[in-house]
Amino acid sequence: MKVWAVANQKGGVGKTTTAISLAGLLAARGCSTLLVDMDPHGSLSSYFGHDPDAVETSLYTLFQYKDAAGLSKQRIAQAIRPTRFNHISVLPASTALATLDRQLSGQDGMGLIVARALAEVQNEFDYALLDCPPMLGVLMVNALAACEHLLIPVQTEFLALKGLERMLHTLAMITRARKLPLVYTIVPTLFDRRTRAGVESLSLLRQKYRETWISEIPVDTQFREASRTGAPLPLSNPQTRGSIAYAALLDTLLGETAVTQYRANPTC
Numbered sequence: 438m439k440v441w442a443v444a445n446q447k448g449g450v451g452k453t454t455t456a457i458s459l460a461g462l463l464a465a466r467g468c469s470t471l472l473v474d475m476d477p478h479g480s481l482s483s484y485f486g487h488d489p490d491a492v493e494t495s496l497y498t499l500f501q502y503k504d505a506a507g508l509s510k511q512r513i514a515q516a517i518r519p520t521r522f523n524h525i526s527v528l529p530a531s532t533a534l535a536t537l538d539r540q541l542s543g544q545d546g547m548g549l550i551v552a553r554a555l556a557e558v559q560n561e562f563d564y565a566l567l568d569c570p571p572m573l574g575v576l577m578v579n580a581l582a583a584c585e586h587l588l589i590p591v592q593t594e595f596l597a598l599k600g601l602e603r604m605l606h607t608l609a610m611i612t613r614a615r616k617l618p619l620v621y622t623i624v625p626t627l628f629d630r631r632t633r634a635g636v637e638s639l640s641l642l643r644q645k646y647r648e649t650w651i652s653e654i655p656v657d658t659q660f661r662e663a664s665r666t667g668a669p670l671p672l673s674n675p676q677t678r679g680s681i682a683y684a685a686l687l688d689t690l691l692g693e694t695a696v697t698q699y700r701a702n703p704t705c
Contacts, residue, residue, distance in 0.1 A: 438471075438559040441690075442584035444569035444577060446607060447600030451590040451626035453480045454660055456568040458683040459690075461669025464524035468563040471517065473551070474530035475580055476570040482529035484667055485520050489532045497531040499554050500541070508550070510557040517558070522672060526562070538574045547575055552583035573607050581611040586690065587621035593628045593638040593653065601646075624686060625653035650689060654682045 443456045456472060463470045474481040475496060479489025489495070494516040502508050518527050541547040555565055567580045581587065587608065591601050601623065612619055623646050629635045643649050657679030663670040671680040 438555065438562050438565055439586070440555060440565045440567065440584045441586045441588060442567040442569055442580040443588045443590065444567075444580060444604065445589050445591065445600060446571055446573060446577075446603045447592075447597055448571040450592040450597055450600070451624075451654065452476075452571070453484070453568050455588060455590050455624065455626070455654075455683070456481060456566045457484060457669050458671055458679070459687055460525050460564075460566055461522070461671040462684055462687045463564050464522055464669075465672060465675075467524060469524050469526075469561070471526050471528060471555075471558070471562045471565040473528045473555075473565060473567045475534070475551070475567055475576045476530055477532050477535035477576075478570070479530040479532065481568045482527065484664060485518075485527050485529075486667060487518065487527065487529040489530050492529050492531050495529045495531040495534075496551075497533045497537070500534075500537055500547070500550055502550075508553050508557060513554050513557050514561075522669070525669075534570075534576060537576065541575055548578040548582050551579040555583055577607070578611065581608070581619065582615065585620065587619055588624055588690075589621055590624045590626045590654075591642065593625050593635045593642065595634065595638055598638060598642065601642075621648055622690065623649040625649065627656050628653040629656045650686060652682065652685055652689075654679060654686070657682075 443452045445452060460470045460472050472481060473496065482489050498516055499508060516528055518529060520527055567584060569577050569580045589604055591597050625639055625642055628639060639653060655678045657677055659674055659677040660670055660679055663673055666673060670677060671683060674680060
Protein backbone atom coordinates (compact mmCIF):
# COMPACT_ATOMS: atom_id res chain seq x y z
CA MET A 438 0.00 0.00 0.00
CA LYS A 439 1.28 3.44 -0.95
CA VAL A 440 0.55 6.21 1.54
CA TRP A 441 0.20 9.83 0.43
CA ALA A 442 -0.55 12.74 2.74
CA VAL A 443 -2.20 16.00 1.63
CA ALA A 444 -1.20 18.81 3.96
CA ASN A 445 -0.68 22.54 4.30
CA GLN A 446 -0.74 24.78 7.36
CA LYS A 447 -3.17 27.11 5.60
CA GLY A 448 -6.84 26.35 5.14
CA GLY A 449 -8.87 26.78 1.97
CA VAL A 450 -6.15 25.71 -0.46
CA GLY A 451 -7.83 22.57 -1.78
CA LYS A 452 -6.52 19.79 0.46
CA THR A 453 -9.79 17.86 0.73
CA THR A 454 -10.60 18.42 -2.94
CA THR A 455 -7.18 17.06 -3.86
CA ALA A 456 -7.55 13.93 -1.71
CA ILE A 457 -11.06 13.17 -2.96
CA SER A 458 -10.23 13.82 -6.61
CA LEU A 459 -7.15 11.59 -6.54
CA ALA A 460 -9.17 8.88 -4.79
CA GLY A 461 -11.79 9.06 -7.54
CA LEU A 462 -9.14 8.74 -10.23
CA LEU A 463 -7.46 5.82 -8.49
CA ALA A 464 -10.84 4.11 -8.07
CA ALA A 465 -11.48 4.52 -11.80
CA ARG A 466 -8.22 2.64 -12.39
CA GLY A 467 -9.45 -0.18 -10.18
CA CYS A 468 -7.17 0.76 -7.28
CA SER A 469 -8.59 0.10 -3.82
CA THR A 470 -8.20 3.40 -1.96
CA LEU A 471 -8.62 4.34 1.69
CA LEU A 472 -9.33 8.00 2.48
CA VAL A 473 -8.30 8.93 6.03
CA ASP A 474 -9.91 12.09 7.38
CA MET A 475 -7.47 13.57 9.90
CA ASP A 476 -9.12 16.98 10.19
CA PRO A 477 -11.43 17.53 13.21
CA HIS A 478 -13.68 19.64 10.98
CA GLY A 479 -14.46 16.42 9.09
CA SER A 480 -15.07 17.93 5.65
CA LEU A 481 -14.00 14.74 3.88
CA SER A 482 -16.19 12.63 6.17
CA SER A 483 -19.18 14.88 5.54
CA TYR A 484 -18.56 14.68 1.79
CA PHE A 485 -19.25 10.95 1.97
CA GLY A 486 -22.19 11.24 4.36
CA HIS A 487 -20.58 10.75 7.77
CA ASP A 488 -21.35 13.29 10.50
CA PRO A 489 -18.13 14.00 12.48
CA ASP A 490 -20.27 15.10 15.42
CA ALA A 491 -22.13 11.79 15.61
CA VAL A 492 -19.86 9.08 14.19
CA GLU A 493 -19.38 6.24 16.70
CA THR A 494 -16.10 4.72 15.53
CA SER A 495 -13.57 6.89 13.76
CA LEU A 496 -9.90 7.78 13.55
CA TYR A 497 -10.26 9.21 17.05
CA THR A 498 -11.18 5.74 18.33
CA LEU A 499 -7.77 4.41 17.25
CA PHE A 500 -5.97 6.99 19.36
CA GLN A 501 -7.61 5.53 22.48
CA TYR A 502 -5.39 2.45 22.24
CA LYS A 503 -2.13 3.31 23.92
CA ASP A 504 -0.07 0.41 22.63
CA ALA A 505 0.51 -1.32 19.31
CA ALA A 506 -1.31 -4.45 20.48
CA GLY A 507 -4.54 -2.49 20.82
CA LEU A 508 -4.45 -1.47 17.18
CA SER A 509 -5.68 -4.80 15.90
CA LYS A 510 -6.75 -5.29 12.31
CA GLN A 511 -10.28 -6.06 13.50
CA ARG A 512 -10.59 -2.80 15.46
CA ILE A 513 -9.26 -0.76 12.56
CA ALA A 514 -11.62 -2.50 10.13
CA GLN A 515 -14.57 -1.55 12.37
CA ALA A 516 -13.71 2.12 11.94
CA ILE A 517 -13.37 1.98 8.14
CA ARG A 518 -16.56 2.59 6.16
CA PRO A 519 -17.33 1.65 2.55
CA THR A 520 -18.73 4.30 0.24
CA ARG A 521 -21.20 4.02 -2.61
CA PHE A 522 -18.24 4.15 -4.98
CA ASN A 523 -16.36 0.99 -5.90
CA HIS A 524 -12.79 0.88 -4.54
CA ILE A 525 -13.20 3.89 -2.18
CA SER A 526 -13.40 3.48 1.60
CA VAL A 527 -13.27 6.13 4.32
CA LEU A 528 -11.80 6.21 7.80
CA PRO A 529 -13.89 9.14 9.10
CA ALA A 530 -12.95 11.90 11.49
CA SER A 531 -14.60 12.87 14.74
CA THR A 532 -14.66 16.41 16.07
CA ALA A 533 -13.08 14.89 19.19
CA LEU A 534 -9.80 14.79 17.26
CA ALA A 535 -9.44 18.44 18.24
CA THR A 536 -8.77 17.33 21.84
CA LEU A 537 -5.88 14.99 21.04
CA ASP A 538 -3.03 17.45 21.53
CA ARG A 539 -4.25 18.17 25.06
CA GLN A 540 -4.95 14.50 25.86
CA LEU A 541 -1.71 13.07 24.49
CA SER A 542 0.71 15.76 25.62
CA GLY A 543 3.93 14.16 26.83
CA GLN A 544 3.00 10.59 25.91
CA ASP A 545 5.56 8.63 23.92
CA GLY A 546 4.73 6.93 20.63
CA MET A 547 1.62 8.97 19.86
CA GLY A 548 3.13 10.18 16.60
CA LEU A 549 3.03 6.67 15.13
CA ILE A 550 -0.60 5.66 15.71
CA VAL A 551 -1.66 6.20 12.10
CA ALA A 552 1.42 4.46 10.70
CA ARG A 553 0.73 1.42 12.90
CA ALA A 554 -2.95 1.36 11.96
CA LEU A 555 -2.20 1.53 8.24
CA ALA A 556 0.36 -1.24 8.60
CA GLU A 557 -2.42 -3.51 9.88
CA VAL A 558 -4.52 -2.99 6.73
CA GLN A 559 -1.75 -2.56 4.18
CA ASN A 560 -2.81 -5.68 2.27
CA GLU A 561 -6.41 -4.49 2.00
CA PHE A 562 -5.75 -1.34 -0.03
CA ASP A 563 -3.54 -0.19 -2.86
CA TYR A 564 -3.45 3.41 -1.65
CA ALA A 565 -4.16 5.43 1.48
CA LEU A 566 -4.68 9.19 1.17
CA LEU A 567 -4.45 11.23 4.36
CA ASP A 568 -6.37 14.52 4.47
CA CYS A 569 -4.62 16.60 7.14
CA PRO A 570 -5.76 19.51 9.34
CA PRO A 571 -4.29 22.96 8.61
CA MET A 572 -2.24 23.11 11.79
CA LEU A 573 0.84 21.58 13.33
CA GLY A 574 0.02 19.06 16.03
CA VAL A 575 -0.15 15.36 16.77
CA LEU A 576 -2.39 14.68 13.74
CA MET A 577 -0.05 16.27 11.22
CA VAL A 578 2.93 14.60 12.88
CA ASN A 579 1.16 11.26 12.50
CA ALA A 580 0.43 11.92 8.83
CA LEU A 581 3.99 12.92 7.99
CA ALA A 582 5.37 9.95 9.90
CA ALA A 583 3.08 7.54 8.04
CA CYS A 584 3.35 8.79 4.48
CA GLU A 585 5.89 8.18 1.75
CA HIS A 586 4.87 11.12 -0.44
CA LEU A 587 3.55 14.48 0.71
CA LEU A 588 1.34 16.65 -1.48
CA ILE A 589 1.21 20.33 -0.56
CA PRO A 590 -1.66 22.14 -2.30
CA VAL A 591 -0.92 25.86 -2.54
CA GLN A 592 -3.47 28.39 -3.72
CA THR A 593 -1.96 30.67 -6.35
CA GLU A 594 -2.13 33.89 -4.37
CA PHE A 595 0.55 35.67 -2.36
CA LEU A 596 -0.75 35.01 1.17
CA ALA A 597 -0.84 31.29 0.43
CA LEU A 598 2.84 31.41 -0.50
CA LYS A 599 3.59 32.61 3.03
CA GLY A 600 1.67 29.63 4.38
CA LEU A 601 3.85 27.36 2.25
CA GLU A 602 6.96 28.63 4.02
CA ARG A 603 5.51 27.53 7.38
CA MET A 604 4.66 24.12 5.97
CA LEU A 605 8.16 23.60 4.60
CA HIS A 606 9.61 24.60 7.98
CA THR A 607 7.44 21.94 9.63
CA LEU A 608 8.50 19.42 7.01
CA ALA A 609 12.15 20.12 7.77
CA MET A 610 11.57 19.45 11.48
CA ILE A 611 9.75 16.19 10.79
CA THR A 612 12.43 15.08 8.34
CA ARG A 613 15.09 15.53 11.00
CA ALA A 614 13.03 13.41 13.40
CA ARG A 615 12.38 10.73 10.76
CA LYS A 616 16.05 10.70 9.77
CA LEU A 617 14.75 9.95 6.30
CA PRO A 618 13.91 12.49 3.59
CA LEU A 619 10.25 12.76 2.68
CA VAL A 620 9.43 13.21 -0.99
CA TYR A 621 7.01 16.07 -1.54
CA THR A 622 5.25 17.79 -4.42
CA ILE A 623 3.89 21.34 -4.31
CA VAL A 624 0.57 21.45 -6.19
CA PRO A 625 -0.60 24.89 -7.39
CA THR A 626 -4.37 25.07 -6.91
CA LEU A 627 -7.29 27.42 -7.56
CA PHE A 628 -5.40 28.96 -10.44
CA ASP A 629 -7.19 31.66 -12.42
CA ARG A 630 -5.15 32.69 -15.44
CA ARG A 631 -7.43 35.71 -15.94
CA THR A 632 -5.97 37.44 -12.88
CA ARG A 633 -2.58 39.08 -12.73
CA ALA A 634 -2.12 38.02 -9.10
CA GLY A 635 -2.71 34.37 -10.00
CA VAL A 636 -0.26 34.40 -12.90
CA GLU A 637 2.44 36.20 -10.91
CA SER A 638 1.99 33.93 -7.88
CA LEU A 639 2.31 30.82 -10.02
CA SER A 640 5.44 32.20 -11.68
CA LEU A 641 6.99 33.00 -8.29
CA LEU A 642 6.11 29.57 -6.96
CA ARG A 643 7.91 27.85 -9.83
CA GLN A 644 10.92 30.12 -9.62
CA LYS A 645 11.41 29.62 -5.89
CA TYR A 646 10.52 25.95 -5.38
CA ARG A 647 11.82 23.30 -7.76
CA GLU A 648 9.45 20.72 -6.20
CA THR A 649 6.47 22.53 -7.75
CA TRP A 650 4.41 20.40 -10.13
CA ILE A 651 4.81 21.39 -13.79
CA SER A 652 1.10 22.13 -14.25
CA GLU A 653 -1.68 23.52 -12.03
CA ILE A 654 -5.23 22.87 -10.84
CA PRO A 655 -7.55 25.53 -12.26
CA VAL A 656 -10.53 27.17 -10.62
CA ASP A 657 -13.51 24.98 -11.56
CA THR A 658 -17.00 25.61 -10.20
CA GLN A 659 -17.84 21.97 -10.88
CA PHE A 660 -15.97 21.02 -7.71
CA ARG A 661 -18.69 22.82 -5.74
CA GLU A 662 -21.40 20.91 -7.57
CA ALA A 663 -19.59 17.63 -6.94
CA SER A 664 -19.45 18.34 -3.20
CA ARG A 665 -23.21 18.93 -3.23
CA THR A 666 -23.83 15.50 -4.72
CA GLY A 667 -21.13 13.78 -2.65
CA ALA A 668 -19.34 12.34 -5.68
CA PRO A 669 -15.67 12.79 -6.62
CA LEU A 670 -15.65 15.09 -9.64
CA PRO A 671 -13.47 12.76 -11.78
CA LEU A 672 -16.15 10.08 -11.39
CA SER A 673 -19.21 12.28 -11.89
CA ASN A 674 -17.80 14.53 -14.62
CA PRO A 675 -14.41 13.36 -15.91
CA GLN A 676 -14.17 15.89 -18.74
CA THR A 677 -14.17 19.07 -16.65
CA ARG A 678 -11.04 21.18 -16.43
CA GLY A 679 -10.51 20.20 -12.81
CA SER A 680 -10.85 16.46 -13.48
CA ILE A 681 -8.43 16.63 -16.39
CA ALA A 682 -5.90 18.55 -14.29
CA TYR A 683 -6.05 16.04 -11.43
CA ALA A 684 -5.69 13.18 -13.93
CA ALA A 685 -2.48 14.80 -15.14
CA LEU A 686 -1.30 15.19 -11.54
CA LEU A 687 -1.94 11.53 -10.81
CA ASP A 688 -0.02 10.47 -13.89
CA THR A 689 2.90 12.60 -12.72
CA LEU A 690 2.78 11.10 -9.23
CA LEU A 691 2.77 7.61 -10.70
CA GLY A 692 5.72 8.45 -12.89
CA GLU A 693 3.75 8.41 -16.09
CA THR A 694 3.64 10.96 -18.88
CA ALA A 695 1.13 13.68 -18.07
CA VAL A 696 -1.97 13.47 -20.22
CA THR A 697 -4.40 16.13 -21.34
CA GLN A 698 -7.55 14.06 -21.07
CA TYR A 699 -9.05 11.68 -18.56
CA ARG A 700 -8.05 8.03 -19.07
CA ALA A 701 -10.43 5.38 -17.76
CA ASN A 702 -9.20 2.07 -16.35
CA PRO A 703 -5.48 2.05 -17.08
CA THR A 704 -3.29 -0.24 -15.00
CA CYS A 705 -3.39 0.49 -11.25
